[in-house]
Amino acid sequence: MSTTETANGAAGAGAAVPQVPAGADGQEADLAVTASALGYAPGVLARLDADIAEIIARYPVGHERSALIPMLHLIQSVDGYVSPAGIALCADRLALTRSEVSAVATFYSQFRRHPAGRYHVGVCTNALCAVMGGDEVWQAVADHTGLGSDETSEDGTISLERLECNAACDYAPVVMVNWEFFDRQTPASAVALVEALERGEDVTPTRGPETVPTFRENERLLAGFEDGRAQEGPGAGQPSLQGLGLARSQGWTAPRETSEEDSK
Numbered sequence: 001m002s003t004t005e006t007a008n009g010a011a012g013a014g015a016a017v018p019q020v021p022a023g024a025d026g027q028e029a030d031l032a033v034t035a036s037a038l039g040y041a042p043g044v045l046a047r048l049d050a051d052i053a054e055i056i057a058r059y060p061v062g063h064e065r066s067a068l069i070p071m072l073h074l075i076q077s078v079d080g081y082v083s084p085a086g087i088a089l090c091a092d093r094l095a096l097t098r099s100e101v102s103a104v105a106t107f108y109s110q111f112r113r114h115p116a117g118r119y120h121v122g123v124c125t126n127a128l129c130a131v132m133g134g135d136e137v138w139q140a141v142a143d144h145t146g147l148g149s150d151e152t153s154e155d156g157t158i159s160l161e162r163l164e165c166n167a168a169c170d171y172a173p174v175v176m177v178n179w180e181f182f183d184r185q186t187p188a189s190a191v192a193l194v195e196a197l198e199r200g201e202d203v204t205p206t207r208g209p210e211t212v213p214t215f216r217e218n219e220r221l222l223a224g225f226e227d228g229r230a231q232e233g234p235g236a237g238q239p240s241l242q243g244l245g246l247a248r249s250q251g252w253t254a255p256r257e258t259s260e261e262d263s264k
Ligand code: FES
Pocket: 124, 125, 126, 127, 128, 129, 130, 164, 165, 166, 167, 168, 169, 170, 172, 173, 174
């Protein structure tokens, strides 16, 4: 088999990045064995490998391991979380150990360890959002869904997470759905948002695309595969641009970096 996994599960090094089979009997046979070992159906694995090859090709030779983060997003776009099969696949294709892949996947909070819902709802309860009512928003959504943090509804529609700052403090308290912003929420507006998602209705973020893509769709975007929606909806809001406007009105500019040549 082309994977470097041994029978007892230890991962070896030196795996080449396999290409999508061209149809030769030997390649198809290898793919079937690899797919079975990793837990993916051959067709799914072929598509994953084509995408993985495209991701890895974005990085300079010798720095292929930098592809791990977008590869983990790609795994989430297929499995809904960083699955054991996905960890094994990333490890194999990047000649890493599964422990190394898991270490990255568990460090970054965007990577899920359990299947996320079609709509992953994150409520920020960090300092600024908390003082602006984030805890009340969280409690209202948790009460409405009956979910705790990192839990998913039985029908797979909603998963819930307490978030540690969405980098949108100027719009506190903030809720995110599949990483799209819903600014200045109240307990009532957040519950209404979740109710709309539960009814299968499209919802419009305060900033970003006109409707919220599914969790898996946005994960594919985060893997670097454009969805053609980058120009939809408003981008930066007025509170975020306030400092820029003030600087321009006062004629303030950032200090220039001085080189040794300049200081002579
Ligand atoms: S504290 Fe909530 S977005 Fe920063």
